[in-house]
Amino acid sequence: MSAAKNCTPKTGLMPVPLFDTETPLAGLRPVILERIGEVVRGGRFILGPEVGAFEQELAAYVGVRHAIGVGNGTDALTIAARALGIEPGDEVVVPSFTFYATAEAIAATGAVPVFCDVDRDTRNITVETIRPALSERTRAIVAVDLFGMPAEIPAIREAFGLPVIEDAAQALGASLDGVRAGALGDIATFSFYPSKNLGAFGDGGAVTTNDDELAERVRALRFHGSRDKQTFVYVGYNSRLDEIQAAILRVLLPQIDAWCAGRRAGVQAYIDAGLGQHFKLGGAPLGATPAWHLYVVTHPEADAKLALLGAAGIQARGYYRVPLHRQPAMAPYLNGRGGSFELPVTDELARTNVALPISPVFTRAQADEVVAALATA
Ligand SMILES: Cc1ncc(COP(=O)(O)O)c(C=O)c1O
Incomplete structure (x- = not known):
């Protein structure tokens, strides 16, 4: 890179x-290669012990009850919106000054992304910039912690009483008043794209939340909308963090x-x-x-x-x-x-x-x- x-x-x-992205990894490469070797020898590649352990470690770091590994940060946003019950025709307020995936993921649910402005200094959406974008069809707000700067999500949640999806793709390690990015919204999403602050050796993402019901829906949605691999209760997604990426991320997270x-x-x-x-x-x-x-x-x-x-x-x-x-x-x-x-x-x-x-x-x-x-x- x-x-x-x-x-x-x-x-x-x-x-x-x-x-x-190379220098910080230098001393960690032997351990990473060893962990990859262990996954290869173990022969479990999808939703095995590495993903489970990483989910626990990420949840503990962020300070939330649940972290769920998914395929990438874009899927994380779509799945988070679906878990919140966003449906075709609903409106979701999103910033326009962000990476394309923030709005694309909302459009992928069939909902309408409604663009709002940002604050000149923080480059993030605020209570004031959101207000003109609201209508009676608004069902949620996506607040991006742009460039790693936490958005003022507690104020936004309080002002409108609407669920906030925190797009924390760029913000792992940030905090606002001691609350870590990923714990500020009702539900939050991360990307582990290689150049991100926590970068995998390929694609990866996660959803975090304190809400048990939302977490349960996210777990089902990432596996075709099924809880038991037999009954399919949602039209979901095939979007899992894989074992090799989870093993790598476990070395990097500390x-x-x-x-x-x-x-x-x-x-x-x-x-x-x-x-x-x-x-x-x-x-x-x-x-x-x-x-x-x-x-x-x-x-x-x-x-x-x-x-x-x-x-x-x-x-x-x-x-x-x-x-x-x-x-x-x-x-x-x-x-x-x-x-x-x-x-x-x-x-x-x-x-x-x-x-x-x-x-x-x-x-x-x-x-x-x-x-x-x-x-x-
Ligand atoms: C703000 C933001 N949201 C969403 C994404 C999408 O993440 P991914 O590339 O893992 O799908 C990214 C990064 O690529 C991002 O920067």
Whole structure:
């Protein structure tokens, strides 16, 4: 994943990768290979002891009663929505400034994703941005902890009394007022895509909740809607975390706090290095401890900044340049408003954001290099 290895900077300095998923794994590889070997020797590959143990360990880490492993973070969202009883024709409020899967997973249930704006500083939905998107058909809200910043979900739950699905795909290790991401919503979802804060060696995901009934429905839905493999009570999904991925994730999960601390130290290094002279830095809600899956800053001329960084061998990129309410596949959900439908903060952030390199092992020297590259302009 350290793709910057292949780009040669003009400065003679070391390339800085956007993600570094290799260095943090270095010392863990022998154990991971041993655990994979054990699964192969044991011959159980689907819903065996590794998935069961990982589910318990993840639930304990997040601080919830249940974690259920599924195939990926997109399925986790669809299954969470189905477990909540979301049906065709229901409306579900979702942010537009997020990865496409957040809305796609809702559309996959037959429900209508209704897009709302986000806060300029936290980049997350808030009570105020949700309000204009509500109707008498609204059945749930999806709050994304974008870039690893926990959304203000307790306030959202209190304001509207609607169930909140927390899309915590980018936020394992974050917390709000001491409550971990994944425990903030009525039900929450994770992705273990390889570049995520907790990354598998392939696809993987999980649903977390404190609600026994929801958990039971999620368990059935991930296995074709059956509890006993004989009777099928829902039209469900074939979406399981597999044993090899669970075995790998069990080796990595104990590292997550140290890795997130490394990410936070990396962000502090940027601030100390003077990044604020070149970009507008974001803000966090009171009581938030972000997991910084991505470190995203803004500038009115974001693409010029990206060109400058690229020339210096620094991998940076703009995220979600075309927000979801402007994606062709989402046009049918805009109520005929098409191109005239505007979400001003979302549109601004989509145009102006720059994701800078960040990782558990990001150093002050790397932060200095990034800031020096910006200062050459
Ligand atoms: C915010 C968000 N939601 C959902 C997903 C979907 O996860 P996955 O790729 O595991 O399906 C991702 C990541 O890819 C994500 O970043």
